[in-house]
Amino acid sequence: MPAYHRLGQIPAKRHVQFRAPDGKLYAEEVFGTEGFSGNYSILYHLSLPAQTRRVEPLGSVAPRPWQERAHRHHHLRTRELKPAGNPVDGRVPLLFNDQVKISLATPVEPQPYFYRNGTHDELLFIHEGEGVLATQFGELPFRAGDYLYIPRGTIQLLRLDGDRGRLLVVEADGQIDTPARYRNEHGQLLEHAPYWERDFRKPERLEAHDEHGAGRFEIRLKILDEVYAYHVDHHPFDVIGWDGYLYPYAFSIHDFEPRAGRLHVPPPTHQTFEGPGFVVCSFVPRKLDWDPDAIPVPYFHSNLDSDEVLYYVDGDYTARKVEVGSITLHPRGWAHGPSAGAVEASLGRERETNELAVMVDTFRPLRLTEAAREIDDPGYLRSWDVA
Numbered sequence: 001m002p003a004y005h006r007l008g009q010i011p012a013k014r015h016v017q018f019r020a021p022d023g024k025l026y027a028e029e030v031f032g033t034e035g036f037s038g039n040y041s042i043l044y045h046l047s048l049p050a051q052t053r054r055v056e057p058l059g060s061v062a063p064r065p066w067q068e069r070a071h072r073h074h075h076l077r078t079r080e081l082k083p084a085g086n087p088v089d090g091r092v093p094l095l096f097n098d099q100v101k102i103s104l105a106t107p108v109e110p111q112p113y114f115y116r117n118g119t120h121d122e123l124l125f126i127h128e129g130e131g132v133l134a135t136q137f138g139e140l141p142f143r144a145g146d147y148l149y150i151p152r153g154t155i156q157l158l159r160l161d162g163d164r165g166r167l168l169v170v171e172a173d174g175q176i177d178t179p180a181r182y183r184n185e186h187g188q189l190l191e192h193a194p195y196w197e198r199d200f201r202k203p204e205r206l207e208a209h210d211e212h213g214a215g216r217f218e219i220r221l222k223i224l225d226e227v228y229a230y231h232v233d234h235h236p237f238d239v240i241g242w243d244g245y246l247y248p249y250a251f252s253i254h255d256f257e258p259r260a261g262r263l264h265v266p267p268p269t270h271q272t273f274e275g276p277g278f279v280v281c282s283f284v285p286r287k288l289d290w291d292p293d294a295i296p297v298p299y300f301h302s303n304l305d306s307d308e309v310l311y312y313v314d315g316d317y318t319a320r321k322v323e324v325g326s327i328t329l330h331p332r333g334w335a336h337g338p339s340a341g342a343v344e345a346s347l348g349r350e351r352e353t354n355e356l357a358v359m360v361d362t363f364r365p366l367r368l369t370e371a372a373r374e375i376d377d378p379g380y381l382r383s384w385d386v387a
């Protein structure tokens with residue numbers, strides 16, 4: 001979603017002396033991707049962003065793979081996960097490959113340290129809860145139904161009202177963005193895109209925290225699966241101003257404009273984001289398949305080169321025996337589609353759906369984790385049995 005944004009005070013030119021009223025120089029930081037060739041922003045700090053009192057290795061958070069021998073469809077009942085932890089350490093990895101990791105978090109505690117994912121872009125889907133995502137770019141209020149895009153390297157403090165929430169977390173080994181086919185050559189969203197620039201909320205309320213103390217502030221930095229505690233002497237949100245194209249933003253799934261057709265339209269119509277080796281689609285309430293002979297639930301399909309993950313957010317799912325908070329994994333290599341009897345049951349219904357769901361399709365096979373094994377519903381395979 002490359003679009004220029006600026007907040008706070010910045011000098012008229014880049015790379016020039018920029019001073020506080022007392023004459024002290026602000027520290028300029030270029031925050032960018034792909035060397036110096038990708039999207040970037042320029043931030044002006046009160047203190048030196050490289051300052052470090054000490055670094056403490058905290059170990060690995062690598063997902064523990066489920067050594068499953070069976071290849072099959074899965075239904076994960078995430079409602080069985082016990083709410084625990086904070087918005088960072090409460091993340092429970094469920095599915096992963098070498099490009100993407102999908103976790104679920106149901107935090108019950110405030111985040112006691114700052115967090116920086118040093119290698120992966122993050123996309124958070126806020127299923128339940130509201131609050132403020134505070135970063136060095138300013139504050140971004142969010143509520144249920146929001147996707148929060150957080151570029152790698154962003155220092156984040158997720159403040160949930162009441163410290164509770166339910167978050168689906170997608171970590172990507174590279175840039176998460178809106179699909180290129182929705183944008184013109186200059187980056188602007190096209191008229192046929194299912195959303196517009198004004199739907200994307202940007203950081204606001206930038207406040208430079210002038211707070212200091214030897215090693216007083218802890219930033220947990222994750223590099224791949226290793227976590228390090230950086231202890232620094234200044235508040236990391238000490239930015240007086242910034243501008244550029246790289247920053248966190250919010251987009252509500254309720255602002256996704258659905259597409260429908262006389263006959264069933266396929267999932268790429270609902271695509272919302274893309275990243276290296278995966279796409280994210282939003283299934284939102286909409287009219288359905290109004291031809292009198294149409295079948296208003298999906299046809300059986302074999303995704304020959306993708307694994308399909310669906311997270312069920314709200315509404316009724318006429319095609320499947322799942323519940324709100326369920327995740328289904330339909331891996332490549334075997335067909336999937338409506339539960340037994342679902343096609344027949346759909347024919348006499350209103351041609352509209354109130355379903356709300358987030359889909360993540362990965363192009364490389366996914367593995368499940370030990371945590372996924374604990375909430376796996378082995379009876380899911382029976383949902384295609386004809387009684």
Ligand SMILES: [Fe+2]
Pocket residue numbers: 301308330336
């Ligand atoms: Fe599917």
